[in-house]
Amino acid sequence: xxxxxxxxxTAEEIEIMQExxxxxxxxxxxxxxxxxxxxxxxxxxxxxxxEVTELPEYxxxxxxxxxxxxxxxxxxxxxxxxxxxLVFSSGSGKELITLLQQDQEVxxxxxxxxxxVLESETLMEVGNILIGACIGKVAELLKDVVTYTPxxxxxxxxxxxxxxxxxxxxxxxxxxxxxxxxxxKGNVSGFLFLITSQESVSWLKQxxxxxxxxxx
Amino acid sequence: MILSQVFDSLxxxxxxxxxxxxxxxxxxxxxxxxxxxxxxxxxxSIFEAFPDLNTPKFNRSCKSVLSFGNFCFFSQKLxxxxxxxxxxxxxxxxxxxxxxxxxxxxxxxxxxxxxxxxIYVHDVTEVASYEKKLKEMTMKDGLTGVYNRRYLETRMxxxxxxxxxxxxxxxxxxxxxxxxxxxxxxxxxxxxxYILKAVAAGVGQSIRNVDCLAxxxxxxxxxxxxxxxxxxxxxxxxxxxxxxxxxxHTYDGxxxxxxxxxGVAEVVExxxxxxxxxxxxxALLYQAKRQGRNKVVAMNQG
Numbered sequence: 001x002x003x004x005x006x007x008x009x010t011a012e013e014i015e016i017m018q019e020x021x022x023x024x025x026x027x028x029x030x031x032x033x034x035x036x037x038x039x040x041x042x043x044x045x046x047x048x049x050x051e052v053t054e055l056p057e058y059x060x061x062x063x064x065x066x067x068x069x070x071x072x073x074x075x076x077x078x079x080x081x082x083x084x085x086l087v088f089s090s091g092s093g094k095e096l097i098t099l100l101q102q103d104q105e106v107x108x109x110x111x112x113x114x115x116x117v118l119e120s121e122t123l124m125e126v127g128n129i130l131i132g133a134c135i136g137k138v139a140e141l142l143k144d145v146v147t148y149t150p151x152x153x154x155x156x157x158x159x160x161x162x163x164x165x166x167x168x169x170x171x172x173x174x175x176x177x178x179x180x181x182x183x184x185k186g187n188v189s190g191f192l193f194l195i196t197s198q199e200s201v202s203w204l205k206q207x208x209x210x211x212x213x214x215x216x
Numbered sequence: 217m218i219l220s221q222v223f224d225s226l227x228x229x230x231x232x233x234x235x236x237x238x239x240x241x242x243x244x245x246x247x248x249x250x251x252x253x254x255x256x257x258x259x260x261s262i263f264e265a266f267p268d269l270n271t272p273k274f275n276r277s278c279k280s281v282l283s284f285g286n287f288c289f290f291s292q293k294l295x296x297x298x299x300x301x302x303x304x305x306x307x308x309x310x311x312x313x314x315x316x317x318x319x320x321x322x323x324x325x326x327x328x329x330x331x332x333x334x335i336y337v338h339d340v341t342e343v344a345s346y347e348k349k350l351k352e353m354t355m356k357d358g359l360t361g362v363y364n365r366r367y368l369e370t371r372m373x374x375x376x377x378x379x380x381x382x383x384x385x386x387x388x389x390x391x392x393x394x395x396x397x398x399x400x401x402x403x404x405x406x407x408x409x410y411i412l413k414a415v416a417a418g419v420g421q422s423i424r425n426v427d428c429l430a431x432x433x434x435x436x437x438x439x440x441x442x443x444x445x446x447x448x449x450x451x452x453x454x455x456x457x458x459x460x461x462x463x464x465h466t467y468d469g470x471x472x473x474x475x476x477x478x479g480v481a482e483v484v485e486x487x488x489x490x491x492x493x494x495x496x497x498x499a500l501l502y503q504a505k506r507q508g509r510n511k512v513v514a515m516n517q518g
Contacts, residue, residue, distance in 0.1 A: 031283045035276055100272070121294040125273070132286030140285075145328055147321070148287045 008049040008173055008201055016208045021045040021177060024137035032133050036126065038099060038185045042134070042192075045179040052174050055195065062178070062191055063087050063159050069190075071154045072127025076135050078146030079203045082174075082196035084131040088188065093119040093155060095186040096126050116155065124153045130181070134192060142207040173198050229299070229337030232323065235282060237262050240332055249301040249314070266299060274298075281322050281333045290318040292340050303341050315344040357431040359409060360416035368430035368438055372490035375428075375442050379483055387449035389439040390497040391419070391456060391478040394509040396435040399474065407467045411474055418459045423452070438494070446482040450514040453478045457512055475510035477501060482515060 009017065025042040033039045050058060063069055068090040075083050097118060128151045139146045177194040196204070223230060224244035232241035238261050242254040252265060263270045277288035290298055297316040317340045323332040355367040363371075372388075379386040393399075393415060400408040412435060419437065420429050428440040439456075441449050457476060465472045479500030487493050496515065504513040 028284070035279045035283065100276075117293055121291065124289070124291075125276075128288060129276070129280045129284075129286060132280060133284045136284040136286065140328075145285070145324065150287075150289050150319070 008175055008198070009047075009205070013205060013208050014047050014049075016212055017177070017204075018045055018047055020141050020208075020211060021047075021134075021138060021179070024141055025134060025179065028133035028137045032130070035129060035133075036100065038183050040130070041182045041184060043180045045177055048176050048178070050174055050176060055174060055176065058176065059085070059087070059191075059193060060159065066090050066159055068156045069154075069159045070123050070156055072123055072131065072151050073153075074128065074131050074151040075149035076131075076139075076146045077148065078139055078144045079200060079207070080135075080139050080142060080144045080146060080196065081200050082194060084135060085193040085195065086127045086131055086190065087193070088123065088127075088190040090156065092188045092190065093123045095183075095188045096122045099183070099186045099188070100126070120153045120155045123155060124151045127151055127153065130192070134179075135194065138194075142204075142211060144207070175201070175204075228339075229335075231262070231335045231337070233262055233278075233333045233335070235331070235333075237278060237333075246299075246337070250299065268300065269298060277320060278333055281320055282330055285322040285324070285330050287319060287321040290316075290320075292317045292344055298335070299337060310345045310348060311341060314339055315341040357416075360413050360431050362416045362420055362437070363428055363430035365430060365432055368428060368432065368440065369490075371428045371440060372494070375440060376483065376490040376493070378442070384443050385445040385482060386493075387441045387444045387446055387480060387482040388493050388497045389441065389449060389453045389456065389478055389480050390432070390494070390501045391437050391439070391453070391476045392501055392505070393435040393460075394475045394477055394505075396474070399472065403467060403470060403472065407470075407472070410467050411465055411472065414463060414465055415460055415474065415476065418463050419456050422455055422459060438497075446480065446515055449480050449482060450512060453480045453512045453514070457510065461510060477504040477509045478512045479504055480512060480514040484515075 022044060025045065029040055029042060048058070066087075066089045070088040070090075070093055072086040072088075073083060074086075075081075100122060128148075131151070132148060135146060135148075175196045177196070178191060180189065180191050182189040223241070226243065226245060229246040229249065230241065230243040231239065231246060234240050238259055239254075239257045242252070242257050247253050250265075257265055277286075277290075280286040281288060292315045295316075295318070296311075297313050298318045299316065301314040301316075303311050303314040317338045318335060320333055320335045322330040323334055325331045355363055357364045375386055378384065393411070396408065396411075399411055412431075416429070416431065416437065419439065423429055423439060426442050428438075430438050430440075432438045439452070441452060444452070457478060460474065460476045463473070465474070479497045479502070481487070481493055481496040481500060483493055487496060500513045500515060504511040507513065
C-alpha cells in the first residue's frame with residue numbers, strides 16, 4: 001500500500017502546498033492578533049502523506065513530551081475537506097481562561113457550572129478561531145470556501161489514551177499538514193494537524209496548479 | 217419571495233447583521249420572542265436593543281466571522297442564552313430565561329467577500345430542563361431528597377484532595393437510626409420510610425451549604441464537613457443526636473420516637489484516603505452502638 005500514499009502528492013505539489021500554508025499562516029497571524037489580542041507564532045508547516053492507520057503513531061510521536069493534552073477537533077467542508085486537530089499542551093486551557101478573561105464573562109448566578117465547563121468552552125472557542133483562521137486562509141488562497149462542523153473538545157487527558165481511542169477509516173490515506181504554535185502571552189503551545197482525505201486530492205492537485213499559474 | 221417565507225416560518229430565530237453589526241434582517245421568530253418588529257430594529261446596532269451582548273466574546277466572534285469567515289458557536293452550557301427572552305410554557309419554573317444554543321457564520325457576496333453575519337437562535341429550554349432534572353436524579357436519594365451514596369463518594373474524594381492541597385481540616389459524621397428494624401417490623405415499611413424522611417430532614421436543617429449530607433444505605437447517613445476539625449464536628453454530631461431525640465413522629469395515630477448513634481472522625485496522620493476516613497467513622501459508630509446507642513463517639517483527639 002506504500003506506493004498509493006506516495007502518489008497522493010508529488011514532491012513539487014508538496015512544496016507548493018507548504019508555500020501556500022506559509023503565506024496563509026502569515027496572514028492569519030496578523031488577523032488573529034486583532035481578534036484574540038495575542039500574537040500567535042505558527043511554525044513553518046510540514047507536510048506528509050501517509051496511511052490513516054499510521055496517523056496515531058505519528059501524532060503520538062509529536063506530542064509525547066506532553067503528559068496530558070487537550071484536543072479540539074473540527075471538520076471542515078468545502079472542496080478542500082477533512083479534519084483539523086488542534087492539540088494543546090497541558091495547562092493551556094487554564095492559561096487561556098486568564099488570557100481571555102473569560103471568567104468575568106460567565107453569567108452571574110451560574111457558579112454551579114464547574115471550572116471544567118469553562119475550560120472546555122474556552123478551549124473550544126480559541127480552537128475554533130485558530131482552526132478557522134488557518135483553514136480559512138488556505139482555502140482562500142486556493143479559491144475555495146469552506147464551512148465547519150461544531151468543534152468537539154477533549155480536556156486534559158493522557159495523550160496515549162486519547163490518540164489510541166481515535167477512530168480512523170483504515171482504508172484511507174491522509175495528507176497531514178502539521179505546524180506547531182505558541183502564544184506570545186501565557187504558556188500556551190501545541191500542534192495543529194490538518195488531515196485531508198483522499199477525496200479532496202484531485203481537486204487539491206488542480207488548485208495547486210492554478211495557484212502556481214498566477215505567478216508564471 | 218419563497219425564501220423569505222421560509223425565513224419567517226422557521227421555528228428558530230435568524231438575525232442578519234452587516235459589518236457594522238447593524239441589523240439587516242430579523243425574522244418572525246425574533247419578532248415574536250423579543251416583541252421588537254423588524255422595521256423597528258432594522259438599521260440599528262444590535263447593541264442598542266441588546267446592550268448585554270456587547271461582551272468581548274461576542275465581539276471576538278463577530279470579528280473572526282468577518283476576518284476569517286469562521287463559524288462560532290454559543291453553547292447553552294456556558295452562555296445560557298444570547299438574547300434574554302422570557303421562557304414560556306411549562307418550563308418557566310426551571311429557568312428565568314429561554315435557554316438558547318446559538319451559532320454565527322459568514323454570508324458572502326459573489327466575490328466571496330464576507331458581507332454579513334448570520335446568527336441563529338435555537339430554543340433548547342426543554343432539553344436543558346430535562347438535563348437539569350436528570351443531573352439532580354443522579355445526585356440525590358429518591359426517598360429522602362438528600363444526596364446519594366454515589367455523589368457522596370465523589371465529594372469525599374474531592375474534599376480529601378482539597379485537604380491534601382490546602383491542609384484544611386476535614387471531618388466525617390456517620391450516623392445510623394437505632395433499632396430501625398423494630399420500626400419496620402412494628403409499624404410497617406411505609407412508616408419506616410416516613411421516619412427516614414423525617415430524620416434526613418431533621419439532620420439536614422442544621423447543616424451549612426458546604427456540608428454534604430447523604431444517605432449511605434438503609435438507615436445509615438453520612439455528613440461530610442469540610443473546613444471542620446474534630447471538636448466542631450463532634451458538636452455538630454451532638455446537635456444531630458439531640459434534634460432526632462426530640463423529634464416526635466406521628467404515623468397512623470401512633471406516636472413514634474427514634475434515636476441515632478453517631479461516629480465522628482477527622483482526617484489526621486495515618487488517614488490517607490477518603491475510604492479510610494469512612495472506615496474510621498464507621499468503626500466509631502459501632503462503638504457508639506455497643507455503648508448503648510443514642511450516643512456520639514468521636515475519634516481520640518491527640
